[in-house]
Amino acid sequence: MLKEKYQKEIDEIISRYPVKRSALIPLLYLAQQEHGYVTEAAMKEIAQLLRLTPPQVYETVTFYTVLNLKPVGKFHMQVCKSLMCALAGSDTLLGWIKTKLGIAPGESTPDGLFTLSTVECLASCGTAPMMQINDDYYEQLTEAKVDKILGDLKTSGTSDLKSGPYMWPLPVNAVRREG
Amino acid sequence: MPKHELILLKNMSQPGYSGSLADYEATGGYQALRATLGKTAPADVTTAVRKSGLRGRGGAGFPTGVKWGFLPKDYQGPRYLCCNADESEPGTFKDRQLMERDPHQMLEGIVLACYAIGAESAYIYIRGEMVLGSKILERAIGEARAAGYIGNNILGTGTHVDVWVHRGAGAYICGEETALLESLEGKRGLPRIKPPFPATHGLYNKPTVVNNVETLANLPHILTRGAEWFAAIGSPPKSTGTRVFCVSGHVKRPGNYEVPMGVTFRELVYEHAGGMRSNKPIKAFIPGGASAPFLTPDHLDVKMDFESVAAAGSMLGSGGVTVMEEGTSMVWAALRLMEFFYHESCGKCSPCREGSSWLVQTMRRIMAKRGRMEDLETLLDLCKNIAGRTVCAFGDAEVAPIQSTLKYWRDEYVSLIREAEAADLIMPEAAGVRH
Amino acid sequence: MPDATKTTVRLTIDGTPISVPKGTLVIEAARRIGVMIPHFCYHPKLKPDANCRMCLVEIEKMPKLQTACSTLADEGMSVRTATTVVNDAHKSVLEFILANHPLDCPVCDQGGRCDLQDFSHQYTPTTSRFVETKRIFQKDYFSPLIETQMNRCVQCLRCVRYCDEVMDVKALAPAGRGTMTEIKHFGPHPLNCEFCGGCVQICPVGAITSRLSMYEYRPWMLKRADTICGYCGDGCQMTVQTKGQELIEVNSAHGAGRNNGDLCARGFFGFHAAKHPERLTHPLIRRNGILVQTTWEEALEFVADQARKIHAAHGGQSFGGLISGRCTNEELYLFQKFMRVVIGTNDIDSSARYGHLNGIQAMRRIQGTHRWTVSFEDITSADVLLLVGTNITECNPITGLKVKEAVKKRGATLVTIEALEPSIEPISNIANLSLHHFCAPTPRMGNAVLGLLKALVEQNLAHPDVAQQHPAYVRAVTEMLGQISWQDMQAATGRDAAAFADAAKVLAAGRRVIVLAGQGLLRSAGGHHGSLNLLDLLLLIGKLDQPGCGFAPLSEENNDQGAVEMGAAPEFLPGPFDVTDRESCNRVTALWKTALPPHSGASLVEILHRAETGATKAMFIVGENPVGSLPTQMRAEESLRKLDLLICQELFLTETAALAHVVLPAASSMEKSGTFTNTEGHVQTVRPAIEPVGESRPDWEVFVALSFLMGTPLEYAESRDILKEIRSLIPGYGSLGPAPLPTKVDHTVINRYLTDGYQHDLAARYKLSIAAAQPDGIVQLELVQSLFHSGKLSTRSRGLMEVEGGGALRISPQDAARFALKDGDRVRLSNIQGEMTTTITIRERVPRGSAWFPDHFSQTSAHLFGCVLDPVTRTPSIRTTSVSMMKVA
Numbered sequence A: 001m002l003k004e005k006y007q008k009e010i011d012e013i014i015s016r017y018p019v020k021r022s023a024l025i026p027l028l029y030l031a032q033q034e035h036g037y038v039t040e041a042a043m044k045e046i047a048q049l050l051r052l053t054p055p056q057v058y059e060t061v062t063f064y065t066v067l068n069l070k071p072v073g074k075f076h077m078q079v080c081k082s083l084m085c086a087l088a089g090s091d092t093l094l095g096w097i098k099t100k101l102g103i104a105p106g107e108s109t110p111d112g113l114f115t116l117s118t119v120e121c122l123a124s125c126g127t128a129p130m131m132q133i134n135d136d137y138y139e140q141l142t143e144a145k146v147d148k149i150l151g152d153l154k155t156s157g158t159s160d161l162k163s164g165p166y167m168w169p170l171p172v173n174a175v176r177r178e179g
Numbered sequence B: 001m002p003k004h005e006l007i008l009l010k011n012m013s014q015p016g017y018s019g020s021l022a023d024y025e026a027t028g029g030y031q032a033l034r035a036t037l038g039k040t041a042p043a044d045v046t047t048a049v050r051k052s053g054l055r056g057r058g059g060a061g062f063p064t065g066v067k068w069g070f071l072p073k074d075y076q077g078p079r080y081l082c083c084n085a086d087e088s089e090p091g092t093f094k095d096r097q098l099m100e101r102d103p104h105q106m107l108e109g110i111v112l113a114c115y116a117i118g119a120e121s122a123y124i125y126i127r128g129e130m131v132l133g134s135k136i137l138e139r140a141i142g143e144a145r146a147a148g149y150i151g152n153n154i155l156g157t158g159t160h161v162d163v164w165v166h167r168g169a170g171a172y173i174c175g176e177e178t179a180l181l182e183s184l185e186g187k188r189g190l191p192r193i194k195p196p197f198p199a200t201h202g203l204y205n206k207p208t209v210v211n212n213v214e215t216l217a218n219l220p221h222i223l224t225r226g227a228e229w230f231a232a233i234g235s236p237p238k239s240t241g242t243r244v245f246c247v248s249g250h251v252k253r254p255g256n257y258e259v260p261m262g263v264t265f266r267e268l269v270y271e272h273a274g275g276m277r278s279n280k281p282i283k284a285f286i287p288g289g290a291s292a293p294f295l296t297p298d299h300l301d302v303k304m305d306f307e308s309v310a311a312a313g314s315m316l317g318s319g320g321v322t323v324m325e326e327g328t329s330m331v332w333a334a335l336r337l338m339e340f341f342y343h344e345s346c347g348k349c350s351p352c353r354e355g356s357s358w359l360v361q362t363m364r365r366i367m368a369k370r371g372r373m374e375d376l377e378t379l380l381d382l383c384k385n386i387a388g389r390t391v392c393a394f395g396d397a398e399v400a401p402i403q404s405t406l407k408y409w410r411d412e413y414v415s416l417i418r419e420a421e422a423a424d425l426i427m428p429e430a431a432g433v434r435h
Numbered sequence C: 001m002p003d004a005t006k007t008t009v010r011l012t013i014d015g016t017p018i019s020v021p022k023g024t025l026v027i028e029a030a031r032r033i034g035v036m037i038p039h040f041c042y043h044p045k046l047k048p049d050a051n052c053r054m055c056l057v058e059i060e061k062m063p064k065l066q067t068a069c070s071t072l073a074d075e076g077m078s079v080r081t082a083t084t085v086v087n088d089a090h091k092s093v094l095e096f097i098l099a100n101h102p103l104d105c106p107v108c109d110q111g112g113r114c115d116l117q118d119f120s121h122q123y124t125p126t127t128s129r130f131v132e133t134k135r136i137f138q139k140d141y142f143s144p145l146i147e148t149q150m151n152r153c154v155q156c157l158r159c160v161r162y163c164d165e166v167m168d169v170k171a172l173a174p175a176g177r178g179t180m181t182e183i184k185h186f187g188p189h190p191l192n193c194e195f196c197g198g199c200v201q202i203c204p205v206g207a208i209t210s211r212l213s214m215y216e217y218r219p220w221m222l223k224r225a226d227t228i229c230g231y232c233g234d235g236c237q238m239t240v241q242t243k244g245q246e247l248i249e250v251n252s253a254h255g256a257g258r259n260n261g262d263l264c265a266r267g268f269f270g271f272h273a274a275k276h277p278e279r280l281t282h283p284l285i286r287r288n289g290i291l292v293q294t295t296w297e298e299a300l301e302f303v304a305d306q307a308r309k310i311h312a313a314h315g316g317q318s319f320g321g322l323i324s325g326r327c328t329n330e331e332l333y334l335f336q337k338f339m340r341v342v343i344g345t346n347d348i349d350s351s352a353r354y355g356h357l358n359g360i361q362a363m364r365r366i367q368g369t370h371r372w373t374v375s376f377e378d379i380t381s382a383d384v385l386l387l388v389g390t391n392i393t394e395c396n397p398i399t400g401l402k403v404k405e406a407v408k409k410r411g412a413t414l415v416t417i418e419a420l421e422p423s424i425e426p427i428s429n430i431a432n433l434s435l436h437h438f439c440a441p442t443p444r445m446g447n448a449v450l451g452l453l454k455a456l457v458e459q460n461l462a463h464p465d466v467a468q469q470h471p472a473y474v475r476a477v478t479e480m481l482g483q484i485s486w487q488d489m490q491a492a493t494g495r496d497a498a499a500f501a502d503a504a505k506v507l508a509a510g511r512r513v514i515v516l517a518g519q520g521l522l523r524s525a526g527g528h529h530g531s532l533n534l535l536d537l538l539l540l541i542g543k544l545d546q547p548g549c550g551f552a553p554l555s556e557e558n559n560d561q562g563a564v565e566m567g568a569a570p571e572f573l574p575g576p577f578d579v580t581d582r583e584s585c586n587r588v589t590a591l592w593k594t595a596l597p598p599h600s601g602a603s604l605v606e607i608l609h610r611a612e613t614g615a616t617k618a619m620f621i622v623g624e625n626p627v628g629s630l631p632t633q634m635r636a637e638e639s640l641r642k643l644d645l646l647i648c649q650e651l652f653l654t655e656t657a658a659l660a661h662v663v664l665p666a667a668s669s670m671e672k673s674g675t676f677t678n679t680e681g682h683v684q685t686v687r688p689a690i691e692p693v694g695e696s697r698p699d700w701e702v703f704v705a706l707s708f709l710m711g712t713p714l715e716y717a718e719s720r721d722i723l724k725e726i727r728s729l730i731p732g733y734g735s736l737g738p739a740p741l742p743t744k745v746d747h748t749v750i751n752r753y754l755t756d757g758y759q760h761d762l763a764a765r766y767k768l769s770i771a772a773a774q775p776d777g778i779v780q781l782e783l784v785q786s787l788f789h790s791g792k793l794s795t796r797s798r799g800l801m802e803v804e805g806g807g808a809l810r811i812s813p814q815d816a817a818r819f820a821l822k823d824g825d826r827v828r829l830s831n832i833q834g835e836m837t838t839t840i841t842i843r844e845r846v847p848r849g850s851a852w853f854p855d856h857f858s859q860t861s862a863h864l865f866g867c868v869l870d871p872v873t874r875t876p877s878i879r880t881t882s883v884s885m886m887k888v889a
């Protein structure tokens, strides 16, 4: 039960809105953070908390792509495949990741460590190609960077290649990977 | 390198600027708030914004002061401000930078807007994927609250404004203002029919203003330096101020460039973005995000303001400029964007819902060299039948790539189809459903 | 500039000028002049959603085509619906909608009455340009009663919106987005909801259909009969569709009947009861102790013979009769006439005795009517509604929809005194919509009513007119209530003075105030007093005689109201008029050309007593089952066994019929003509959908036949002749057709009441009913109405049995915790009368300390209950008792 563990957070979240239902997505995030995906029990509990019916929660969950109804790997690699990243070589990059992990988009590695997805534009077109892993962005990707990221994640669970606040202005002499 | 004065990106371009409250205050931050709250009547703030000529930076370009003026004057009860930080239009990444690098600038804008429209609560609807941005904003709100810029009785002026960060959860459509409101109410992000407009029936059915991050970030500057100052920048009278253009694609230095409205695309691409990556000529560019029709090198000298771009047959939209070099397949590019629109159609309106799946399948078939000549007719027809017939502007947007590429590069479609005919592969593709 | 003060606007549609009320949608304005604009997502009951985009029209001065379903008609507007541009737009939208639609019309139950088929026929060429792959949804099991075929869905969301906006159930979820949006319930779980059938009815295509009739028919094969539902007092109009003698399905057209096309599970899915294999198809007669098949001639002659003998030996007073409030008015009328004229007794009663009479007697006494002074339309336009003991979703679901409409669509304020906790469950809960909710246990609902009254008078909220004209009344009431302390009130109701004060203010400030009282109050021991006190409340706030205001007791059985009005009660002649009223007696005698029985009659409980003591020797029981419905303690079986002659007219061999000397098979309401009078006093036509099953016959025919055999012929060739006679006694009765105006209060009666009529029982009525302290392990067992059943008749319907197939005890989560129980556990309930074992289900709506058992399966619990008789109305209250509860392995 989320309530037992997060009573204070839940109360605080609900208090932000004059109408309870607004707290739905924030609470679903809490649930997803807890289990890695939104479980059925969590949907029921959140329905109860917000005085909604479970179908009302369910219909909302299924509308949004960030909310998962099924477990995903420990690291959810979401590679942007929209046009702008594609112009910067995201297709080749995706191919590289597929070979490295041995899985296709929509699949997870047998060890449950990685799930690969393709996603639409994540607002990093100026630093393409890019991918999001769990909460973090990784930008201006190259095959070498991907190798390092995968290695880092496996060994330490995180990688210092993840983006900080959006970098601008780029140093004038910044070198870009030639496509 | 910039020949003009930066406004929105000025602070963050200073070495070492961290975006903290102290840094922001050191550059004169929150002075607009101090000068305005309790000193200028809210109605006069609205007037100043109207006079400045500021137009929305979210896509539609609606005059901000005029929009505020639609709120019912004598309405008792809560009003809301929603800051549209959903930034999901492919090719657009400016709001992300404004939020992550100088959060207080937009927060000051938010509080000023709330003051002007009489709202005591503001929600920043940030797209769900931008976890870092939401954390930065939360921290900044905490700082501002502690310093008395946000919360009860701001600076002792009796103004109350609470600001909350509300994360979306992955749906492009939630950038559309009424879908944003639905989503903020905890529902599926389906756009509402208009009228009624948010100005009278918005969040929780209360008077509401929805403004883009960049729009709001302009406010402190307009209020400290004056409407006249702002109105003189850019291409007055209709396109005033600067815009942060997001340049992506085959350029040397993609990134955000703040320039006065009215510079030419050529200047932006060649002087700011460093020209083409492989020094190949430009084949095509999108001037205002995925929803804007493609333009050709013939349009490189079009001035980047609302009117000129519209006259050239496209739109300035969200400011996302994507440049493609010679050799890029235009059918492929249009298909990539169509895939996006198919993925993101909320499904409310039949023409958009069914049309997007029909278009994407036909495009995939043509790209896979299984097209037929009559497909082109059908594509154009479907585009015509979607545009203008839906609840929200998504319908107009999704047809832009196909319509415009068919207009300028029809031969590329034709040659793909010719290859198909040659290979006698006119089988409908057993394309699967979405991902 | 359009004039803001005007209430109508003028516009032209295709050149035709029309004037419509402000707020009318263009699509509706067009319909008024016969212009049908094609549409899928629009439905008059729902808020515009404009998602299908089918209804595009041209409006002068607007650059783009507009959706007629969401655009309000405006002054000076010029609308074009038939231009080439509009026509092309319709075609193109239809092309989109058809793109992913499977062409499985030949196997689709909607075929032949499908909007998509019809519009396609109208607009599109037979070939499609769509050559891509059609979207395919995986087929999932959806529910036992409702089937989905999502590939056919046009995503208009009418089902989802209906489930939310009208029903307040919110069981349907549009899952996913874009073309892959699929109507589901909750993840992979089968649908669990009210099963009102609304989604089936409102789906414009064949995406949601009824499983009861799946693949059994093509719509054009079906014969239709418009009739009235035989389950509850709401009196919904429904269309029964048949193939030969088979009942195929039931639905209700939008706009039809008092229900305006809405139905509940009982109406929509309960129709199979009539065709249950156990229906009695032949008369039965007892030979050597057992019932054997016989002929009608033999059965009727035997009955007439025996009755004549008993009559000769013991007189008319040795007879008694009971009739069900499910019979038609014609049958009820003829039954009482038969008993009074042919037999010569007033010892007759009906199921209205179980509670409905409590409300009626209260109205007669205080306002001089036996009917509501309001209609369903008044409920929807009320601004304050007070519900007392209704559990309206389960008991009177369609009246419940009127209440929901008033609250959800029109912003009425709801005050509730209900034995309900607000809760989110698969079926809606009216307490959720209430702004001032008082959760009160059924046996002591009246306490909260007193709390409201006390708050009213103490805040001087009595209407000035009443206070000035009848100061003594107001003073007496104030004084009585003054003797109750707030402390005691709080102890009795759990709520403080402030809570009552808030609700009282709302009631006093209302413009159109309606009080609805349901079974929870009417069937309880304090039912009569509670009703009187609610009328007092309306008097005090000056609303009793105001238009659109009034007291509305809800009837449980479909024709309880008719039973009373037809005089199927010892105290009433048809009208109803008091049997003691000279003038009325004279009118009846003049018409019937015979004297009325001299003695005053015995009511239900008294008749059974008389049978037990041997005073009553013969009984006619029509559609009633006292042995199965009454607590064992009331000794119905023992009493009936003592009779020399027991005749039962029945659909099934019930516990009571099993004791009879002769059992006559009766035709169900699916098989006969007549009228029912619904809870609001609306007389509606019942029409046969099928021929009587087997040799069964309408009850009235039996009374006619017997009257001939007994030598006092009552001559009627068809039920219409009986209605004619009813009309001559009750002027205006059964003015079928558009809603007649509700009856008006009788001011002389009100004045008499306010002058001194209130005095004699005020002290008795204005007293808190204090619960005995409930020791640990004790719960209040209550027999309740379930949404999925009505009486015991519905337990013969296979559709409803799929949803609720047996009796389970519903208890609150708190009690579940207290007794360490989980769903499906078994418990033993016991008190000094006996014990029973049952399974439990946990329901949040059940108040702590209560345990609900569905009345429809009450046979196993009958021995636990006792009976409290109301001294005035002689109503037996038989539905609550204390039991100790224990978990069993």
Ligand SMILES: Cc1cc2nc3c(=O)[nH]c(=O)nc-3n(C[C@H](O)[C@H](O)[C@H](O)COP(=O)(O)O)c2cc1C
Binding pocket: B055, B056, B057, B058, B059, B060, B061, B062, B064, B084, B085, B086, B087, B088, B089, B172, B173, B174, B175, B176, B177, B178, B210, B211, B212, B213, B215, B216, B392, B393, B394, B397
């Ligand atoms: C499909 C669609 C997506 C949109 N996405 C965004 C967005 O991501 N960010 C944004 O600011 N405005 C977006 N808009 C525009 C908003 O609807 C709205 O016009 C804007 O937030 C108003 O703010 P502004 O006046 O400050 O520009 C979108 C519009 C449409 C039709």
Ligand code: SF4
Binding pocket: C038, C039, C040, C041, C042, C049, C050, C051, C052, C053, C054, C055, C056, C067, C068, C069, C070
């Ligand atoms: S959406 Fe449509 S029907 Fe549906 S009706 Fe409208 S527009 Fe009209």
Ligand code: FES
Binding pocket: A080, A081, A082, A083, A084, A085, A086, A120, A121, A122, A123, A124, A125, A126, A128, A130, B090, B091, B092
């Ligand atoms: S296209 Fe990939 S982040 Fe924008």
